[in-house]
Amino acid sequence: MKVLLTGATGYIGSAVTEHLVAAGHQVVALTRGAEPQPGRAWHAQLVGDTADPASLAGAVTPDIEAVIYLAPPSGDADVDTAVIEALATPLRGTGRPLVYTSGVWVLGATGEAQEVGEQTPTNPIDIVGYRPRIEQRVLAEAGEGVRAVVVRPGIVYGRGGGIPAILVDRARKQGAPEYYGEKDVRWPTVHVDDLADLFVTAVERAEAGTVWHGVGESAVPVRDLARAAGHAAGVPADPHAVPVEQAAEVFGPLFADALALDQSVSGAAARTALGWQPSRPGVVAELESGSYRQAG
Ligand SMILES: NC(=O)c1ccc[n+]([C@@H]2O[C@H](COP(=O)([O-])OP(=O)(O)OC[C@H]3O[C@@H](n4cnc5c(N)ncnc54)[C@H](OP(=O)(O)O)[C@@H]3O)[C@@H](O)[C@H]2O)c1
Structure with a gap:
């Protein structure tokens, strides 16, 4: 698959790039800066800023077969909603995957409960306060013919x-x-290489509308x-x-x-x-x- 990847220069995104390429996929990296990054196994590099949704218009061209969102949230729920809108709209009706990265902090303190699963209601701590709403915004795209998936990594x-x-x-x-x-x-x-394996698996075969905890221990x-x-x-x-x-x-x-x-x-x-x-x-x-x- 040709995969558009935001956050491709980051800690997780670097590992995900390597694992996608090892699995036979092509990575189109969406980066804030235009300067080339020698040594990256990217197929192509596009410039865009997730703090500026308008800059993402046109990023998801018809040849893009999947999108993985691995940039951090902007801090503004409206901006992040507009970003999802910009990335998801071109995928509507295609059945192609949009994999959004959230995190386990949306669950809040789990208290006495042992090994909380994906069905547990969110109770986010302040640092990720509005992220469950963005998760829901992504998952709603399942109803529009997008293979919308959320991955929540543990501490990587x-x-x-x-x-x-x-x-x-x-x-x-x-x-x-x-x-x-x-x-x-x-x-x-979760180990960053195990997590990268999960992103590859999610993009290849997770069903629309699903949430997955990327947790090893x-x-x-x-x-x-x-x-x-x-x-x-x-x-x-x-x-x-x-x-x-x-x-x-x-x-x-x-x-x-x-x-x-x-x-x-x-x-x-x-x-x-x-x-x-x-x-x-x-x-x-x-x-x-x-x-x-x-x-x-
Ligand atoms: N690390 C963890 O333990 C952990 C756990 C759970 C969830 N997460 C989530 O996983 C995601 C990635 O985390 P990470 O640890 O890999 O972060 P990171 O190392 O800080 O990487 C962030 C990436 O996002 C890019 N980026 C930042 N602001 C951007 C913008 N406005 N527009 C476009 N790209 C932008 C950065 O690109 P530049 O090269 O331009 O800076 C970089 O490639 C985040 O959403 C984070 O909340 C992380």
């Missing part, structure tokens, strides 16, 4: 990047590993993750808790709340129904002996 790790890299960096700078909020906080996680204790981040940073010590209010001074209140969010989220549906097989090391092993050590 691997290739030395993502939020775990922030913990490694902080541990190095502070001389000790830290985590945020309560000691029992758990994060659903449903609830990793963040204390274990922080301890492993300390190892990666060369500061093997017991991690200490940083109160959310204090974390807010470093990360801003919205991101601090997200880092302190306790979740247990299931990625079983994608395994069962789509045959997705996450196979990379878990986040603790990856931090202790994988890509993050090299980053240090």
